[in-house]
Amino acid sequence: MARATLLQPSSSLSYALLPLISRRANFPDNLRLFHHLFFNTKLHFSIKTSTTTTTKPPLMKVSAQARRSFSSSSKIASPSDLQFESPLKIIEYPDPILRAPNKRIGTFDENLKKLVHEMFDIMYKTDGIGLSAPQVGMNVRLMVFNSAGERGIGEEIVLINPKIYKYSSKKVLFDEGCLSFPGIYADVERPESVKVDAQDITGAKFTANLSGLSARVFQHEFDHLQGTLFFDRMTEEVLDSIRAELEALEKKYEDMTESPSPEKIESRVRNRMAAGFGRL
Numbered sequence: 193m194a195r196a197t198l199l200q201p202s203s204s205l206s207y208a209l210l211p212l213i214s215r216r217a218n219f220p221d222n223l224r225l226f227h228h229l230f231f232n233t234k235l236h237f238s239i240k241t242s243t244t245t246t247t248k249p250p251l252m253k254v255s256a257q258a259r260r261s262f263s264s265s266s267k268i269a270s271p272s273d274l275q276f277e278s279p280l281k282i283i284e285y286p287d288p289i290l291r292a293p294n295k296r297i298g299t300f301d302e303n304l305k306k307l308v309h310e311m312f313d314i315m316y317k318t319d320g321i322g323l324s325a326p327q328v329g330m331n332v333r334l335m336v337f338n339s340a341g342e343r344g345i346g347e348e349i350v351l352i353n354p355k356i357y358k359y360s361s362k363k364v365l366f367d368e369g370c371l372s373f374p375g376i377y378a379d380v381e382r383p384e385s386v387k388v389d390a391q392d393i394t395g396a397k398f399t400a401n402l403s404g405l406s407a408r409v410f411q412h413e414f415d416h417l418q419g420t421l422f423f424d425r426m427t428e429e430v431l432d433s434i435r436a437e438l439e440a441l442e443k444k445y446e447d448m449t450e451s452p453s454p455e456k457i458e459s460r461v462r463n464r465m466a467a468g469f470g471r472l
């Protein structure tokens with residue numbers, strides 16, 4: 193997820209600040225720092241490490257949206273699935289890697305640590321605050337994020353084989369960006385907070401309550417692990433505002449690969465309209 197998302201909070205207090213900043217624009221360092229500080233104070237991220245790896249999450253009501261997200265792959269990644277070349281490169285839409293199934297990780301070794309390190313490297317270099325493994329060409333269930341977006345500031349979070357087991361009923365809008373869609377930002381509605389479980393870099397299970405920007409970044413990256421992209425969750429009206437930019441990425445892909453784009457926003461919108469779909 194791209195760092196510029198820091199510009200578009202959803203709380204009423206944050207909205208009061210919006211006239212001070214320009215959407216999706218470069219802005220002075222002192223203002224950026226101000227927003228870093230402001231949002232970091234609003235972040236709530238708590239982790240409770242399980243005392244045993246067999247601990248199950250508490251039984252809770254799960255929304256329909258959560259049930260859809262439970263469809264995690266049961267396939268375990270092989271060593272070859274986790275082989276990578278340095279330096280990593282960001283995969284951009286409409287590369288089919290972003291829609292491919294992602295396997296669970298079962299081996300927690302030095303190679304995995306190196307992959308995580310390289311993912312943080314490229315995330316910071318590309319001005320991101322979150323990154324999922326498929327975005328660097330690895331179809332495995334792994335995400336990293338640091339809401340502060342800078343090495344040495346904030347907290348580096350690694351989530352392996354994550355699951356969401358509860359969403360808040362309250363949903364909020366936020367202007368999201370994605371490293372696989374350079375320069376494209378648009379509003380996406382998501383639950384304000386989530387409860388998740390995952391494994392850390394050593395394989396130990398933990399649960400986490402995420403809210404604010406952490407919840408936003410987590411859900412964006414979790415979607416990547418489900419093969420869902422942020423524009424899949426936009427309203428038709430919002431999608432209209434970025435359609436030309438998506439088509440430009442499709443054209444870029446076709447020019448680079450000399451093959452047809454595996455998906456086209458134009459035909460997808462037409463199909464949804466023909467099927468009478470409202471929004472996803």
Ligand SMILES: [Zn+2]
Nearest residue numbers: 193370371372
């Ligand atoms: Zn993304």
